Amino acid sequence: MGIPTEAIGSVPRPAYLLEAMQKHADGALDDAGFAAVTERAVAETLKEMEATGSQIITDGEQSKPSFISYPLAGLDNLAGDGVVISFEDGHTRQLPRLTKGPFRYGATTGDYVRQARKHTHKMIKQAVIAPSALSLIYPPDGIEGYSRDQFIRDLTEECTKDIRSAIDAGALSVQIDFTEGRLSCKLDPSRGLLREFVALNNAVLDRFSEDERSMIGVHTCPGGDHDSTHSAEVDYAELLPDLFKLNAGRFFIQMASEPDKTRVLDLIAHERRAGQKIYIGVIDPINEEIETAETVCERTLQAAEHIGVSNLGTTDDCGFSPFGDDIVTARATAFAKIKARVEGTKLASERLGVT
Secondary structure, three states, rough: OOEEEEOOOOOOOOOHHHHHHHHHHHOOOOHHHHHHHHHHHHHOOOOHHHHHOEEEEEEOOOOOOOOOOOHHHHOOHHHHHHHEEEEOOOEEEEEEEEEEOOOOOOOOHHHHHHHHHHHOOOOOEEEEEEEEHHHHHHHOOOOOOOOOHHHHHHHHHHHHHHHHHHOOOOOEEEEEEEHHHHHHHOOOOOOHHHHHHHHHHHHHHHOHHHHHHEEEEEEEOOOOOOEOOOOOOOOOHHHHHHHHOOOOOOEEEEEOOOOOOHHHHHHHHHHHOOOOOOOOEEEEEOOOOOOOHHHHEEEEEEEHHHHOOEEEEEEEEOOOOEEOOOOOOEEEEEHHHHHHHHHHHHHHHHHOOOO
C-alpha cells in the first residue's frame, strides 16, 4: 500500500449548491429540493475525489453548512450571539449560544456516510467536530436549570453517538476536528484551557475500544478560513505535549505552511506516544499555488527522516472550505492539490522502498 494518505475533509462547494443553500435558508427551496441538489453535489465530489487516485475519500463535506455547525442543524435552543473567533486578516466567525437544555445533536455524521456510500465503492473517511469545540456554545454565565456539568455529560454522550454513527455506517477513518486546540493556547497561555479540552475529548475517546481508537484520528491546525488563520503564531511546542495525550490512534498535523518544519518534526518525534500514527500536512490549502508531486515527495521524505516511515502518513494542512461560504479556493485547484498529494506520496513510498 505504501505510505497512506488522506484528505482532511472539505472541498469548495459548486456554485449551484451554494445557490441552493441560500435559497433553502431563505425558504425559497423546500427540503426535498435541497436534498436533491446536495445529492448531486456529493455524487460529483466523490467522482472527482476518486479521479485524484485517492484510496480513501471524503464527500467534501458538501452537505454540511460548516465543519463545526452540522450537529446544530434544526435546533431551536440557540441564539446567534455566542463566542467570536477572530482571524488574522480581521474577519470573524461567531458560534451560536445555547439558551436552554437539554443539548442534543440535530444531525449525526452517519447520515453523511450512508449518503456517500450510495455513490462510491472506495473506503470512506468522515470528519466529526470535537466536543471541545461545541463546549464553547455553553454561556459563561450559565443556564438556569441546566448546569454546565449536565451539559458536558450530554455533550459527551452526543459526540460519542456521532462518532459511533459514522463507524456503524461504514466509515473506515473518523477524524475529530480539533482546530481549537492551538487557538486555546493563544487564549490561555497557561494551557489550562487546552488541558480541559484534552480531558473532554478523552472522555469521548475512552468510550471506544482500542481497535476503534486506531481508526479515530485528531486533526490540528491554526485554522484555515478565507485564506487566513486564527492561531498560526502559537508555537507547536505549546500544543504538542498535551495534544499527544489524546487517546487517538491517528494525528493529522498541519505542516506544509509551517515555517520551521525541521524543528516541529523533531518535536513530534519526541512527544508522540508509541502506536500513534502521524499524518503530516504536505499540502497548503490557503496557498493558491498547486504543489508538484516532487514537492510533496520531498516534504514526505523530510518527515520520514525525523519520525520514521512505519507510523507516517500524509494529508492536507486543513480542509479547503471548512465553512460553506468560503469560496476563495477554486474547486479545481483543490482537486489538483489532492492529486499532487496522492502522486507525491506514492513517489516518496517508491523512493523509500515502502510497498
